[in-house]
Amino acid sequence: MHRYTYKDMYGRVCRLANALEGLGVERGDAVGTLAWNHFQHGEIYFSVPCMGAVLHTLNLRLFRDHLIHQIKQAEDKIIFLDYTEIPAVEAIKDKIPSVKAFVIMMTEDKLPKTKLSPVYSYEDLIGKFLPEYSWPDMDENTPAALLYTTATTGMPKGCLYSHRMLYLDYLSALAVDAGYHVSEKDTIICLAPMYHVLGWGYTYLCQLCGANQVYTGIHPTVQDFCNLVQNERVTHMCGVPTVLTDILAAQEKGKIDFSTLLYVMSSGSLATIPEIKGYAKLGIHVLQPWGMTETGPLACMNFVRSDDWETLSEKQKFEKMTRNGYISPGVEWKVVTPDGRDVKWDGKEAGELLVRGPWLVNEYFKDPRRSAETWKAGWMHTKDVVTVDETGCIKIVDRLGDMIKSGGEWISSVDIESLLMQHPQVAKACVVAVPHPRWEQRPYAFVVPKDEFKEKIRGEDIRNFLKDKVARFWIPDVIEFVDQIPETAVGKFDKRLLRQRVAEK
């Protein structure tokens, strides 16, 4: 366990900046990281952009070809990696000629044998340099970080953030109501990986306001997460819904003390009513943001407005809490129907969400073709299909590609999924479109039963459960029970793989 103050951190950030200069890193050079969530990774977050270089976080779960593509496209000059990632990097070392050095984040005495060369140990490297650094003045549009987002087809797409964008995004994330609800008084833990949209920016955000941060380290387990929350008296936790669900179960089982925890932010996708209720029982409020790698990520935050608290029933409040919320102050947006008309603010009519704003990117890195598909006349076409209620609160009903077109009508796969997950015997559910000779497409459900109901649950139970909740034609034709649902590199259900699996049957 490593524990230090921001002041101590600052000295090490300076040492690292000197070390980077020593390794030949110059203004505009990209520096890659392939690392878990820990304090050394956090130091790199500051040293690299503040000396004028570009932080390029690599996803630990990337496929080999994607890894090579990203490093080559970014032209990473140095790669910082955890010892766990040595085999992955050794396997590609001859295909990434831009990389001039590898730094393994540990002390020299523990450094394992490796074919990587030249190779340095992080601690011994920075120990050789002074804890002071003369930071350059830079234009606000200087590139600071390069992040990639997985694409439905083809290589990951890069988003280049400037210093200006980072500052604006995290300043907006400090805003009351519309922000992360993190203040100087808080201790936060982010379970989302730091390679995923800069770990939602907590490293920067906490520095901006002086909050304490807890990093989860290498190969953390759900039990580790729970213990850290209890022992570090964490007040604010962030993670994807599936992890949040696992944690809730582990907390209950282990009677772990969550009494300090006030907020849980559900990142990546929306928490469902059972998750929200589970945390609410412990007095914990679930926050729902919306964003993408392209939007910084924060572009929208759900909070229950004070007049809603006063007037809504408990049931209505929980329903409101499953929405994505209100677009951030400073981000412009509109929601348009396929024929280009603005949708009605009635909470019913759905359209695609279009956004633009001062901390949103407006192109993919070195990728004019795919940029042109996404940005049109300055607006980013998010492919998220949303409704807007009369207060301006948005709710994603589906991804453009995941909507199911059946008999000339739209079926929302997401809506069916959240209904399925409300069934008392269901742990997880995922619904995809499969081709149909008459209706064009039909919904097909993959369902993971809770452990105690495996082998017992039947498709008929599920269909009966849905009967009075959705239109008849929304009920999936096939309900397949599975032990688990495959996920993408960023922890979302891999609908593409599921569709393929059905197609191959």
Add this chain to the structure above:
Amino acid sequence: MHRYTYKDMYGRVCRLANALEGLGVERGDAVGTLAWNHFQHGEIYFSVPCMGAVLHTLNLRLFRDHLIHQIKQAEDKIIFLDYTEIPAVEAIKDKIPSVKAFVIMMTEDKLPKTKLSPVYSYEDLIGKFLPEYSWPDMDENTPAALLYTTATTGMPKGCLYSHRMLYLDYLSALAVDAGYHVSEKDTIICLAPMYHVLGWGYTYLCQLCGANQVYTGIHPTVQDFCNLVQNERVTHMCGVPTVLTDILAAQEKGKIDFSTLLYVMSSGSLATIPEIKGYAKLGIHVLQPWGMTETGPLACMNFVRSDDWETLSEKQKFEKMTRNGYISPGVEWKVVTPDGRDVKWDGKEAGELLVRGPWLVNEYFKDPRRSAETWKAGWMHTKDVVTVDETGCIKIVDRLGDMIKSGGEWISSVDIESLLMQHPQVAKACVVAVPHPRWEQRPYAFVVPKDEFKEKIRGEDIRNFLKDKVARFWIPDVIEFVDQIPETAVGKFDKRLLRQRVAEK
């Protein structure tokens, strides 16, 4: 009493933008206001900048020559005024040729006879136009507002704010801890005039987060303020310390219900310990910001850090609350001694505060000479002399010009003033430097006794009170009891006038 929603307001803002176009206002034109705090003034705050023109707020207490100077320098094309200001504008109407129309903020039937021409009534004018407007896309650096600040000598100095600066300032004012502590749940009342640094920006800030606003109207009294707080269930109030003191007295006397009030922001100058304690007794926290017209205004906010809450004694906490606080995230700063060295962060060594940042102006409007005196190498020299404690919390100890140089040592007039105001029989106190043949300068105190101690209090009492609190040479040579202390147009003690008064004796 006028009461409406932001949605209703929006329609009127559109009508007004159409009306401005109808009156011939074009991109970049300045539009003056000479008005109290009310909803029509708030509408002008939006229509003028958002259509591409420049909002120019004129101080109701300006001297005639300053008024003419500002209108001429800004080249105001239209002036919006309250009926109370008709005589002031009639008196100068022949000296402000740029002005093409006057709009009096009332309905036509109430319009008084006036020599102003052409003259319109606000309500009838906007009533003729549609509640929809096609707002232009503008570069973020487009000028939005022109504000003037009084100068120690010479004409007021103009500060031109861009849209970018306004947005950044108010986004930072929404930040947890470092901001105004205003959220969607709040109802605010700003007692500072809207012509004074845009009334600290509450009009914009509240829109940005959805808070309710209460405007105080024409010629409000302290009793009006108290009634509005009670009747509108205000949660957040902002005003200068002298008004806050008057309100506290009126609240106590009238047993007015302040139970909804959570925060009071002391603007213009620092609240003293008695004021802070008086509000604390009612469960109300006093916030202390620091800023100037040149800084947006928000550049610093005092809040008691959570570790301080845990470790400090009650006395230490109150002392901490009299400081100016922590510089806003995004504003760069340093505190330098007269010989250009950074001060020690020990809470003792004093130096001049220098600032620069994305929402701070870096020149005075059409005034290169005085700009060059204030901005050097990109840094604004604030003339505020501050100390910095080990946590980075700053405290203004004096204005450069108000420090008293006695026998080669500095005496802080502000420190003596706040000690004097802690004397149980003293209502207000102001200390100025007067020339001295031997010591160069000596402190001279003007003291307003509390009503019940008038004629009873003696200079000896005061001197004895100070004896064990400051060095012997800090004790003022003369303590003059007065009924009131003259104030400047912005409600601060007029030290220049007081020095002059002593000189003429």
